[in-house]
Amino acid sequence: MAKRRTQGEENEGTVDLTPMLDVVFIMLIFFIVTAVFIREPGPEVVRPEAETDIQQSRIAVLIAVTDEDQVFIDQREVDANAVRAIVERMRAENPQGTVVIQADEESKSGIVVDVIDQVRQAGAPAIAVATRND
Numbered sequence: 001m002a003k004r005r006t007q008g009e010e011n012e013g014t015v016d017l018t019p020m021l022d023v024v025f026i027m028l029i030f031f032i033v034t035a036v037f038i039r040e041p042g043p044e045v046v047r048p049e050a051e052t053d054i055q056q057s058r059i060a061v062l063i064a065v066t067d068e069d070q071v072f073i074d075q076r077e078v079d080a081n082a083v084r085a086i087v088e089r090m091r092a093e094n095p096q097g098t099v100v101i102q103a104d105e106e107s108k109s110g111i112v113v114d115v116i117d118q119v120r121q122a123g124a125p126a127i128a129v130a131t132r133n134d
Contacts, residue, residue, distance in 0.1 A: 060097025061090045061124075063115060067106035071115060080111060083118035091124060102130040 063083065064072040071080050078086060087099060099119045103112045112129075119127050 060094035061087050061099045061119075063087075063099065063101045063119070065101065065103040065107045065112055065115060067104040069108055069111045071111070080114045080118065083115055084122045087119050087122035087124060091122065096125065098126040098128055099124040100128045100130050 061073065066072070071078050071083060073083070073086050073090075091097070091099075099122075101112065101115055101119070103115075116127060
C-alpha cells in the first residue's frame with residue numbers, strides 16, 4: 001500500500017524566505033540612507049589650539065588649507081579662486097549646513113582670509129574655523 005501525498009502535504013515542509021529577504025533588503029536601504037558619512041577634506045592638517053571650541057553638527061562643506069597654502073575640498077586640490085563656485089554647488093545639497101575651514105597652523109593667514117572671503121561670497125550662512133582643544 002503506497003501512500004500518496006497530496007499537494008497540501010508537500011508545501012508543509014518548505015519555508016518561504018521571500019518575506020524575510022524583503023525585510024532585510026528594506027533594512028539595508030534604510031541604513032544606507034540614514035548613515036552619517038564622514039567627510040574628509042584631504043591631507044592631514046595640524047589645527048591650531050583654542051580654548052573656546054564649539055562642536056559643529058551640520059557640516060555642508062569641509063575645506064582644508066595646508067601648511068604649503070594648498071586648498072583641498074573633498075580630497076581634491078582646488079584653486080583658492082574656485083572655492084566660491086564649489087561651495088555654491090555643495091550648499092545646494094545642504095543649504096543650512098556650516099562651512100568648516102581646517103587651516104593648518106603653519107598656513108599663511110592671507111590664503112585663509114581669501115578662502116573665507118570666497119565662502120562668504122557664496123552665501124554660506126555660517127563659517128567655522130576648525131581648532132583642537134587638547
